[in-house]
Amino acid sequence: DAGVIQSPRHEVTEMGQEVTLRCKPISGHNSLFWYRQTMMRGLELLIYFNNNVPIDDSGMPEDRFSAKMPNASFSTLKIQPSEPRDSAVYFCASTLRGGTEAFFGQGTRLTVV
């Protein structure tokens, strides 16, 4: 398996634009996590899914953020409208049957100017 695949690797966008980040978890994994990492706040859990169902989105910073998982092999994190303070590295991770051994993607570095 190629591991968790995220796209794009880098995204530069202007304030106010919509941004969509994509994630393909490892085949067979049924839990998926979205994280945001900044120097100031570290690695923050935004939302996680079990069997494609959002379980806890309490980490989503505000209504501008939304995440979906339409099937077991694809998830998106959308920011609309984007703001400069959203600039960060966004990671997706998946696990098998939940648990604590997670596999992370390479991340998407988002810059909002």
Next chain:
Amino acid sequence: LAKTTQPISMDSYEGQEVNITCSHNNIATNDYITWYQQFPSQGPRFIIQGYKTKVTNEVASLFIPADRKSSTLSLPRVSLSDTAVYYCLVGDKGNTDKLIFGTGTRLQVFP
């Protein structure tokens, strides 16, 4: 997940053994202790997991005392490439759970 506390940073030199301790006073009976390693510009990577006593793999050893309220990640003979942030997590391995990462320990290895 049980809350964890670990040093913010540590320095070492190549060839030395590094021990990073994590406190988890509220660990539950079903909780396992898991350590991740994160290199710059990469996502965290699972390195070791244990429940009690000692676990060893090709990367590190994990020492867990009988009361399980703390654990120590041991890296033998570190090299410059071991410079990374190391995170300690505590949670139930068998159930779906949130993976909450703390601030981690930033290890800097010098020549």
